[in-house]
Amino acid sequence: MTEKTSPLFSFGIVADPQYADADPRPEMGRYYAESPKKLAEAIDAFNREELVFVVTLGDIIDRGFENFDAILSVYDRLRHPSVMLPGNHDFAVAAEHLSTIHARLGMASPWHDFTIGEIRFVVLDGNEVSLFAPPPGDPRHALAQDRLKHLQEAGAINAQDWNASLSDEQFEWLRSVLQKADAAGEKVVVLCHYPIYPENAHNMWDAPRILDLLGAHPSVAAWFSGHNHDGNYGLLGNTHFVNFKGMVDTPDQNTFAIADVFADRIAIRGFGREADHVLRL
Numbered sequence: 001m002t003e004k005t006s007p008l009f010s011f012g013i014v015a016d017p018q019y020a021d022a023d024p025r026p027e028m029g030r031y032y033a034e035s036p037k038k039l040a041e042a043i044d045a046f047n048r049e050e051l052v053f054v055v056t057l058g059d060i061i062d063r064g065f066e067n068f069d070a071i072l073s074v075y076d077r078l079r080h081p082s083v084m085l086p087g088n089h090d091f092a093v094a095a096e097h098l099s100t101i102h103a104r105l106g107m108a109s110p111w112h113d114f115t116i117g118e119i120r121f122v123v124l125d126g127n128e129v130s131l132f133a134p135p136p137g138d139p140r141h142a143l144a145q146d147r148l149k150h151l152q153e154a155g156a157i158n159a160q161d162w163n164a165s166l167s168d169e170q171f172e173w174l175r176s177v178l179q180k181a182d183a184a185g186e187k188v189v190v191l192c193h194y195p196i197y198p199e200n201a202h203n204m205w206d207a208p209r210i211l212d213l214l215g216a217h218p219s220v221a222a223w224f225s226g227h228n229h230d231g232n233y234g235l236l237g238n239t240h241f242v243n244f245k246g247m248v249d250t251p252d253q254n255t256f257a258i259a260d261v262f263a264d265r266i267a268i269r270g271f272g273r274e275a276d277h278v279l280r281l
Contacts, residue, residue, distance in 0.1 A: 007260035007267070008117055012046040012054035012080070014039065014256050015226030016246035018089055019071035020062035029229070029249040032062050038247050039074045042256040045271060049258060051080045052116050057226035057244060058087025058126075058193030060105065065093040068104055082106065085123050087193035087227060088162050091132045098135045111170055113177050119261060120186045120219070122177055126194040126204055130164030140167065147205050158203040164194065165206040174213065181219035187281055188219045189266075195225040195232060197241040202228035214239055221281050222266060233277060240279040242268065249273075 017039050020032040046054050061067040075082050084105040091101060102110050102125075110125040127133040129147065134140040144165070151159035166174070181188045196207035204210065214220045215237050222240040229246030245255040254272035268277040 007262050009052045010049060010258055010260045012042070012049075012051050012256065012258050013057065013224065013244055013268075014042055014054065014247060015057040015244035016059040016087065016229055016248055017056070017071055018059045018062040018246065018248035020064060020067050021070065022062065024251070026251075030062070031248060031251045034251060035248055036071055036074050038254045039071065040077070041254055042247075042271070043074065043078050045256070046258070047077070047079050051258070053081040053083045054078060055083040055191055055224075056085070057191065057224065058085050059089040059226060059246075059248075060084065060087070061092070062089050062248070063092035065097040065104075072104075083121075083123065083191070085125065085191060085193060086127055086133075088127060088130065088132055088164060091127060091130075095136055098133065101133075111173065115186065117261075118186050119221075120177070120181045120184075120188045122174065122188055122190045124166065124174065124190060124192040125170065126166065126192045127164045128167045128170055129205075131161050133164065151205055157199065157201045158205060158207065160201060163202065163205055165204055166210070171206075171209070171213070174210075178213070178217035178219055182217050186219055187221040188217070189221055190214075190223045192223065192225050194227050195241065195243045196223060197236050198232060198234035200228055200232060200243075202243075211236065222279055231275065233275075240266075240277075242277060242279070245273050 017035040019035040022032045024031040113122045129140045129144045194204040220239045225243050228243050229249050231245040232243035234241040255274045257274045258269045260267040266279040270276045
């Protein structure tokens with residue numbers, strides 16, 4: 001490989017393994033018990049490459065705290081750093097486990113950022129204000145009910161109880177990170193379970209205000225998400241929105257990706273059902 005064809009660095013991407021020790025639901029395209037085998041195949045492919053990390057974009061399990069053991073143990077074979085973030089299904093557990101999910105996924109904090117070269121990666125917790133993630137009695141639960149009610153009254157297609165939103169605190173933290181990235185001349189890749197564009201039933205409740213924020217910051221190159229298992233892509237301003245397909249969706253076909261980062265583009269290599277994309281920076 002010449003310098004022109006060699007990426008600056010590469011990273012792996014997995015979305016929605018959604019494992020459970022449960023019978024499949026073919027009518028929904030959910031083959032829960034097949035995910036460890038597919039994830040192991042993906043990890044074999046990742047281990048053949050030089051990657052800076054592998055990100056799993058949420059919904060590691062479908063439900064049941066005990067199911068984390070089997071699916072997370074598959075990652076023990078991964079020779080690269082693992083970056084995880086939770087999805088809505090990761091909170092489908094008994095109430096006493098709700099406050100432990102981030103720790104179970106090896107996360108030091110629910111949202112954080114890190115840089116590799118001149119790319120700043122921002123890990124968001126899109127579940128923060130929702131009907132499922134806050135423990136009983138948490139004020140965020142009432143706030144979530146209020147946000148969902150307003151969307152339902154407005155007839156919004158994403159007014160679904162399996163979607164969620166950011167707290168004002170996390171939103172302001174995101175603003176501060178983007179301001180710093182602008183000032184440093186960095187490019188930002190946001191990693192979140194939920195999509196926000198194009199318009200879709202799976203988008204975050206607060207997608208409009210997040211899109212307004214991203215649009216005000218030239219540093220934001222891409223938003224990578226899962227949650228909508230069909231996958232999706234959109235370009236708004238200079239920001240690419242890539243929604244990766246769900247691993248759980250088929251009995252035997254796999255889906256995952258590797259992103260190769262160059263100075264002027266991010267090239268996504270899709271494996272199995274995942275599509276290739278070239279994201280111009």
